[in-house]
Amino acid sequence: MPKSMTGFGRAVATAENRTFRAECRSVNHRFLELSIRMPSAFNVYEPMVRAKAQDYVSRGRVEIKVIDETGGTSRARINVDRELARSYLDALMELELMTGMPSPDRIGWLSRCDGVLCAGQEDEDDEFVAELIVEAVEGALQKLNEAREEEGAFIAKDLLDKVAEFKEYIVLVEERAPEIPSIYREKLLARAEELLEEKRPEWYDDQRLFAETALYADRASIDEEVTRLAAHISALEEGLRSSEPVGRRLDFLIQEIFREINTIGSKAGDLVLTQTVVEMKTLIEKIREQVQNLE
Secondary structure, eight states: OOOBSOEEEEEEEEETTEEEEEEEEEEOOSSEEEEEEOOGGGGGGHHHHHHHHHHHOSSEEEEEEEEEOOGGGOOEEEEEOHHHHHHHHHHHHHHHHHHTOOOSOHHHHHHTSTTTEEEEEOOOOHHHHHHHHHHHHHHHHHHHHHHHHHHHHHHHHHHHHHHHHHHHHHHHHHHHGGGHHHHHHHHHHHHHHHHTSSOOOTTOOHHHHHHHHHHHHHHTOOHHHHHHHHHHHHHHHHHHTOSSOOHHHHHHHHHHHHHHHHHHHHHOOOHHHHHHHHHHHHHHHHHHHHHTTBO
């Protein structure tokens, strides 16, 4: 069964007093859009996280959040940008000489200068941290996919029920289709006889009228449209049983189904068939709304 595009997953990876938690949530989107949030100290690992996400998800808006839960055992420290601090101090001393006014608290002022003090991490094994982050993210993506598969199965089952109902309408159309040309021909002949009842021109010929009426009636045939419609529905049903990402393909099939239904409705001037076409449009619109949720 295809996957839904909505879901949530969470996982934790712990080793050597280091703990990372990853959360993944996804919603509907036409394409794949990734949003990755993690502490700035670990931004260097974002490409790895992005590549891992693309292995698991092909469509939808996915938000991945990585949290460092090491807590009190964190190796965080405050780093001093010595070069920047010296530049600020030189500028301050030059300003003091220009104004003749010494600064009462150079250290306090310097500590508040942008970029002089910044939070960082003590040196640690980059490969170890990367593996731990990827482990947490991969676990969360697996949980996300489990949720998406579960919801996708429910959606696919409901859609297959609707497709089965739609196929019943196709049977009604197939049964009615052979009668359409004759119904159309009878209407044309009746109308022609009504118009020519009082006065018939010299060129009027019953055989010619019958031939022209038959020609127009043949154009009202919907056999080809019904055949294509049945083929599209079979392809739709097959896609709903597939485990591959089929959302875009199903979108296209539904567009083609709408096209065939509209053609049938416009060609068949028959009340029974028109009512069936209305029911088919209503049902296929419900199917289209739910297909939007599939990957």
